[in-house]
Amino acid sequence: MLTSKKLQYLLNNLSNIPSLPNHSALEREVKGISTNSHSCQLGDIFIGMPGTRVDGGEFWQSAMEVGAVAAIISPQAAQKFPPKDDDCVIIVEDIITVAAQIAAAFYDYPAQQLKMVGITGTNGKTTTTHLVEYFLNQCQKPTALIGTLYTRWPGFERTAVHTTPFAPELQEQLAEAVAANNEYCVMEVSSHALVQGRVKQCPFQVSVFTNLTQDHLDFHKDMEDYFAAKRLLFTPDYLQEKAIVNLDDPYGKRLIDSFQTEQVWTYSVEDTKADFYTSNLTYQANGVTGTLTTPFGNIEFTSPLVGQFNLSNVLAAVATVLYLGLDVREVVEKLPHFLGVPGRMERVQINDKQDISVIVDYAHTPDSLENLLKAARPFIKGKMICVFGCGGDRDRTKRPLMGQASAQLADVSVVTSDNPRTEDPQRILEDVLTGIPETIEPLVISDRAKAINTAILQANPGDGVLIAGKGHEDYQILGTEKIHFDDREEARKALEIRLKV
Ligand SMILES: CC(=O)N[C@H]1[C@@H](OP(=O)(O)OP(=O)(O)OC[C@H]2O[C@@H](n3ccc(=O)[nH]c3=O)[C@H](O)[C@@H]2O)O[C@H](CO)[C@@H](O)[C@@H]1O[C@H](C)C(=O)N[C@@H](C)C(=O)N[C@H](CCC(=O)O)C(=O)O
Ligand SMILES: Nc1ncnc2c1ncn2[C@@H]1O[C@H](COP(=O)(O)OP(=O)(O)OP(=O)(O)O)[C@@H](O)[C@H]1O
Numbered sequence: 001m002l003t004s005k006k007l008q009y010l011l012n013n014l015s016n017i018p019s020l021p022n023h024s025a026l027e028r029e030v031k032g033i034s035t036n037s038h039s040c041q042l043g044d045i046f047i048g049m050p051g052t053r054v055d056g057g058e059f060w061q062s063a064m065e066v067g068a069v070a071a072i073i074s075p076q077a078a079q080k081f082p083p084k085d086d087d088c089v090i091i092v093e094d095i096i097t098v099a100a101q102i103a104a105a106f107y108d109y110p111a112q113q114l115k116m117v118g119i120t121g122t123n124g125k126t127t128t129t130h131l132v133e134y135f136l137n138q139c140q141k142p143t144a145l146i147g148t149l150y151t152r153w154p155g156f157e158r159t160a161v162h163t164t165p166f167a168p169e170l171q172e173q174l175a176e177a178v179a180a181n182n183e184y185c186v187m188e189v190s191s192h193a194l195v196q197g198r199v200k201q202c203p204f205q206v207s208v209f210t211n212l213t214q215d216h217l218d219f220h221k222d223m224e225d226y227f228a229a230k231r232l233l234f235t236p237d238y239l240q241e242k243a244i245v246n247l248d249d250p251y252g253k254r255l256i257d258s259f260q261t262e263q264v265w266t267y268s269v270e271d272t273k274a275d276f277y278t279s280n281l282t283y284q285a286n287g288v289t290g291t292l293t294t295p296f297g298n299i300e301f302t303s304p305l306v307g308q309f310n311l312s313n314v315l316a317a318v319a320t321v322l323y324l325g326l327d328v329r330e331v332v333e334k335l336p337h338f339l340g341v342p343g344r345m346e347r348v349q350i351n352d353k354q355d356i357s358v359i360v361d362y363a364h365t366p367d368s369l370e371n372l373l374k375a376a377r378p379f380i381k382g383k384m385i386c387v388f389g390c391g392g393d394r395d396r397t398k399r400p401l402m403g404q405a406s407a408q409l410a411d412v413s414v415v416t417s418d419n420p421r422t423e424d425p426q427r428i429l430e431d432v433l434t435g436i437p438e439t440i441e442p443l444v445i446s447d448r449a450k451a452i453n454t455a456i457l458q459a460n461p462g463d464g465v466l467i468a469g470k471g472h473e474d475y476q477i478l479g480t481e482k483i484h485f486d487d488r489e490e491a492r493k494a495l496e497i498r499l500k501v
């Protein structure tokens with residue numbers, strides 16, 4: 001997005017900044033923001049972000065060499081590579097806050113020009129953001145969505161790098177969303193993002209908490225630390241108006257204690273104490289029907305999403321859009337036509353002769369794998385075959401728990417690779433296998449394409465093959481290389497062989 005601002009203007013917008021350098025660069029136009037010395041360009045302001053491997057501030061000289069107008073770095077980086085008086089280097093303690101302030105000022109505070117919804121929780125963020133986006137767009141409220149799959153709005157789509165972009169990219173995307181006349185933005189807010197201040201300068205009209213179960217314990221010290229990160233979205237720095245919280249989740253229950261009652265709406269799939277709850281439920285292979293109770297009255301509904309956990313996502317989304325002013329009847333009328341989310345409970349069906357069901361899902365945590373298997377079970381006549389693995393360079397302790405979930409709930413477990421990244425795939429498989437009791441004999445096939453192929457070719461008519469963990473991903477990360485790989489394509493290929501088409 002083409003824009004520019006005077007350095008002096010950007011620095012004047014900072015809080016807690018030491019006195020400004022008396023430097024001629026203050027009058028220069030800043031053309032962009034860079035947090036990476038390798039992609040820094042002439043006219044950028046370079047911000048040295050603290051990382052898990054290195055303090056980005058240490059690269060300020062490289063940034064200046066390619067023509068950065070100024071660099072903002074930490075005291076530690078400055079101590080290691082001291083700038084001279086005539087270098088336009090500004091030293092600040094809280095780089096994370098400063099990065100967001102500069103980015104927001106550079107892009108004219110776009111979050112303030114949108115009605116913002118932030119959704120956090122271990123599982124359900126992508127699904128719930130898509131439901132909110134769908135309802136708002138269907139009701140003629142132009143809406144931008146930012147999350148794991150893409151940043152998009154009507155007529156525009158860009159594949160995502162992170163679930164929640166870092167502040168400079170996020171503010172740029174919000175500015176693009178404003179320029180495209182969107183009125184709302186619904187975004188996934190990951191716990192990494194909250195800890196790293198990626199969403200600072202984003203006031204949210206609504207903050208949603210879906211649930212908290214084990215994941216990311218490579219990044220967060222323990223579950224309390226993980227909860228503390230998610231909770232930040234509900235502090236006054238971010239939350240402006242309404243908190244919408246899952247009452248069925250123990251951490252959700254804890255979270256609501258921190259609010260005045262009028263600031264929070266709760267939802268539950270069955271607890272009548274919640275502001276939004278469901279009853280008279282009938283779960284079917286193609287969705288669920290029942291009665292929805294809301295502060296605006298009761299109404300019969302049909303949702304096309306399978307499983308209790310998806311009902312929870314529907315409740316979160318309905319509560320959000322009703323708070324934003326949509327009409328309950330209109331929303332419930334639209335719900336049956338929601339097409340689902342790529343890679344979430346996505347059926348792979350190549351023709352009507354297909355004698356087994358094949359589902360691709362993004363379950364990559366113990367809780368989501370358990371939910372997936374429980375939700376699918378009633379609709380599979382024969383055996384339930386679960387093909388799954390665990391990502392490398394990620395929480396190692398979730399691996400045996402995922403093994404255990406599959407061993408307990410599936411009839412056949414096929415343990416394979418997910419994205420091994422820089423870890424030894426064999427070691428990841430071994431970690432998964434420690435959770436599988438000796439009485440159960442899983443198939444262990446490291447090559448994911450072969451694992452999918454074997455599961456589909458060995459299945460008997462009536463069986464269900466659930467392929468979990470990679471959902472929408474169209475790649476596999478082996479070492480530091482990213483190759484094309486898509487569970488749905490692999491499943492289709494195997495089905496073609498099975499059905500001889
Ligand atoms: C844990 C984490 O968030 N890591 C992110 C972080 O990497 P890092 O801490 O290793 O960075 P680093 O290498 O130490 O470098 C620090 C800084 O120095 C800069 N640098 C570094 C080297 C150099 O030569 N020059 C230079 O300028 C880097 O650009 C960076 O800004 O900063 C990088 C650059 O911005 C990110 O790409 C990287 O995301 C990695 C790829 C990642 O996988 N993140 C995942 C875990 C993540 O953020 N996931 C959440 C979703 C989680 C969920 O499922 O809920 C997300 O929101 O996507
Ligand atoms: N509300 C929920 N509770 C538990 N599990 C869920 C819920 N919603 C979805 N799932 C399961 O979790 C998987 C991921 O769902 P989704 O992509 O919506 O979550 P997410 O929070 O965006 O995940 P990520 O943090 O990896 O982006 C789904 O494929 C499904 O198996």
Ligand SMILES: N[C@H](CCC[C@H](N)C(=O)O)C(=O)O
Pocket residue numbers: 163364390391392394418419469470473
């Ligand atoms: N946002 C999650 C996605 C995990 C998806 C799974 N396929 C894996 O690679 O572990 C993460 O980065 O931990």
Ligand SMILES: [Mg+2]
Pocket residue numbers: 125126147148149163188
């Ligand atoms: Mg997501």
